[in-house]
Amino acid sequence: MSSIYRISSNTISDNGLFHLRNRQQSMDRVNDQMNTGKKHRLPRDGVTDVAQGLTYHTKMHNIDQYDRNINDTQSERNLVESKIQEVVNILQRARELSVQGANGVYNADERKYMATEIDQIMRNVILDANSKYKGNYLFSGFEKYTKPFEIIEGAVKDAPFAMIKEVKYLGDNGKQLREVDTGEYVASTEPGSELFWAEQFQIYSSVNTADFKLNNDMNILVDGIKIEFNAGDNIYTISDKINRSKAAVNASLDVVTGGLILKTTKPHKLELSDIEGGTLLQDLGILQRGRPTGPENYSQSATVFGGSVFDTLIGLRDAMLSNNMEDIGGRFLGAIDNTMSNLLYHTAQTGALSNRLEYLQDRLTTDKEAYTEALTKVEDIDAVDAISELKMLDYAHRVALASLAKMSQTSLMDFIR
Numbered sequence: 065m066s067s068i069y070r071i072s073s074n075t076i077s078d079n080g081l082f083h084l085r086n087r088q089q090s091m092d093r094v095n096d097q098m099n100t101g102k103k104h105r106l107p108r109d110g111v112t113d114v115a116q117g118l119t120y121h122t123k124m125h126n127i128d129q130y131d132r133n134i135n136d137t138q139s140e141r142n143l144v145e146s147k148i149q150e151v152v153n154i155l156q157r158a159r160e161l162s163v164q165g166a167n168g169v170y171n172a173d174e175r176k177y178m179a180t181e182i183d184q185i186m187r188n189v190i191l192d193a194n195s196k197y198k199g200n201y202l203f204s205g206f207e208k209y210t211k212p213f214e215i216i217e218g219a220v221k222d223a224p225f226a227m228i229k230e231v232k233y234l235g236d237n238g239k240q241l242r243e244v245d246t247g248e249y250v251a252s253t254e255p256g257s258e259l260f261w262a263e264q265f266q267i268y269s270s271v272n273t274a275d276f277k278l279n280n281d282m283n284i285l286v287d288g289i290k291i292e293f294n295a296g297d298n299i300y301t302i303s304d305k306i307n308r309s310k311a312a313v314n315a316s317l318d319v320v321t322g323g324l325i326l327k328t329t330k331p332h333k334l335e336l337s338d339i340e341g342g343t344l345l346q347d348l349g350i351l352q353r354g355r356p357t358g359p360e361n362y363s364q365s366a367t368v369f370g371g372s373v374f375d376t377l378i379g380l381r382d383a384m385l386s387n388n389m390e391d392i393g394g395r396f397l398g399a400i401d402n403t404m405s406n407l408l409y410h411t412a413q414t415g416a417l418s419n420r421l422e423y424l425q426d427r428l429t430t431d432k433e434a435y436t437e438a439l440t441k442v443e444d445i446d447a448v449d450a451i452s453e454l455k456m457l458d459y460a461h462r463v464a465l466a467s468l469a470k471m472s473q474t475s476l477m478d479f480i481r
Contacts, residue, residue: 120439126246127432133242134421134428140197140252145414147192147202148259148407151373154192155407158185158377159400165384166393175392176222179384183227186377190215190231193260203256204235212256213374222385231374233257234359237287237335244424250417256372257333259410262403263370265334269323270365271349273299282342286311287335293344299324302344324348331406333372336361373403 161178164170170178193213195202204212212235220227237258239251278297283290289311293302299317303324306315312329328334338345338356345351346363355361362368371379380396 117439120435124432124435124439127428127435130244130428131425134244134425137242137244137250137252138418138421140202141414141418143195143197144202144253145411147195148411148414151189151192151260152404152407152411154185154188155373155400155404158182158380159397159404161185161384162380162392162397162400165380166389166397168389172387175384175387179223179381182377182381182384186228186231186374186381187215189260189373189377193256197253201235202253203259205255205257206238206240207235208240210234213260220382220385227381228374228378231372231378232360233260233333233372236359237332244421245428248424250421254410254413255332257335258331259407260373260403261331261333261370261406262373262376262399263331265328265332265370266368267326267334267350267362268318268321268367268369269325269349269363270321270367271324271347272322273317273324273348274322276302276348278302278344280342282338282344283340284342284344285335285337285339286313287332290339299348302348324350326350328370331370331402335359376400376403 161182165175165178190213193203194211200208201210201212204210212233214232214234215228216230216232217226218229220229233256235256237255239255240253241249242252243249276299278293278295280295281293283292285291286306286309289309291305291309291311293305297305303315303317306313306326312332313334314327314329316325316327317323318325326334326336336345336351338351343356346353346356349363349366351361352363376396376399380392380400383391383396
C-alpha cells in the first residue's frame with residue numbers, strides 16, 4: 065500500500081526551513097565546542113563520555129587533595145624534626161653537666177650551680193615540647209587545643225629559690241592522621257607521651273588478685289586498643305588477653321603481693337580506661353575508683369614508675385642539689401641516654417616517612433597525568449576536526465540557502481504545467 069502525501073505551495077519552503085534549522089543547530093553545536101574546547105555542553109549530549117569524565121575529575125580532585133595533605137604533613141614533620149633536634153642538642157648539654165657532676169673534682173656548691181642550669185635547660189625543653197603548628201599543639205595527641213605539658217613550680221629542697229617541681233602531661237596517646245592515598249593514612253607527629261618519655265612505664269597494683277574473678281563481661285582500652293573480657297575470667301586469663309592484644313604493654317603478677325603489674329614494651333605513658341560502664345581496672349587497683357578515664361587517673365594506692373624526660377631532669381637536678389654523685393653519674397645519666405636514643409629513633413622514623421611521602425607524591429603525579437590524558441580523550445575536541453566539520457556545515461548551509469531561494473520562486477502551478 066503506497067503512502068499519499070499532501071503537497072502544497074508551502075511544502076518546499078517548509079522542508080527547506082526544517083533542514084536549515086537542523087543544520088544551524090549542528091553549526092551552533094560545533095561553535096560551542098570550539099568556544100569551550102569541550103565535546104559536550106550538557107550531560108544528555110553524551111551520557112557515557114560525561115559519566116567517564118566525572119569519574120576522572122573525581123580521581124584528579126582526590127589526587128590534588130592527597131597532594132595537599134602530603135605537603136602539609138611534610139611541613140609539620142619538618143617542624144617536628146627540627147624540634148626533636150633542638151631537644152637532643154639541649155639534652156646533650158644536660159648530659160655534659162651530668163658527667164661533670166659525677167666527677168669528684170667538683171664540690172657541692174658547684175653542683176648547685178649545675179642544678180640551676182639543669183632547671184633552665186628543662187624550661188627550654190618544655191618550650192619545644194609545647195610547640196604549635198597552624199595554631200594546634202604538636203605533641204598533645206588528639207587534644208590538639210590542650211597544652212601538652214604543664215609546669216608546677218614551688219619550693220625544692222636545698223634550692224635557694226622556686227624551681228620546677230613537676231611537669232604533667234595533659235594530652236593523650238592519639239596520633240593525628242592524614243589520608244595520603246586511598247585508604248592510606250600517616251601520622252603527622254607523635255604524641256608527647258611517646259616522644260618525650262625516658263623509661264618503660266610501669267604500674268604496680270596493691271590489690272591482691274589471687275581470688276579475683278569477673279562476674280560480668282567487661283571491656284577496657286589500653287592506648288586506645290579495646291580488649292574484651294568475659295564473665296568468669298580470672299587474673300591469669302585477664303593477663304593473657306592483655307598480653308595477646310596489640311597494645312604495647314605486658315601484664316604480669318607480683319609474686320609477693322599478688323597485684324597486677326602493667327609494663328610498657330616501649331617508652332611511653334600508658335593510657336588506660338574502663339569503658340562501657342565496666343570497672344575492671346578500678347577493681348584491680350590500677351585506676352582510681354570513680355575515674356575510669358583521664359590523663360592522671362591511676363589509683364593512688366598503685367605504685368607508678370617510668371617517667372618522662374622532665375622527670376629525669378628533675379631527678380638529675382635534685383641529685384645535684386643534694387650532692388648525690390652516685391645517682392648523677394649512674395641512674396640519671398643512663399636515663400638521659402635513653403631519652404636521647406628514643407628521640408633519635410623518632411627522628412629516623414620521620415626521615416623514613418619523608419622518603420615514603422616523596423615516593424607517593426611522584427606516583428600521584430604520574431597517576432594525574434594518566435587521568436588528564438584519559439579525560440582529554442573523552443572531553444576535549446580535536447580542533448582540526450571541528451574546524452573541518454564547521455567549514456563543511458557552513459558550505460552546505462550556504463548551498464542550501466541558495467537552492468531554497470531559487471526554489472521558493474516557484475509554485476505548485478509550475479509543477480502542474
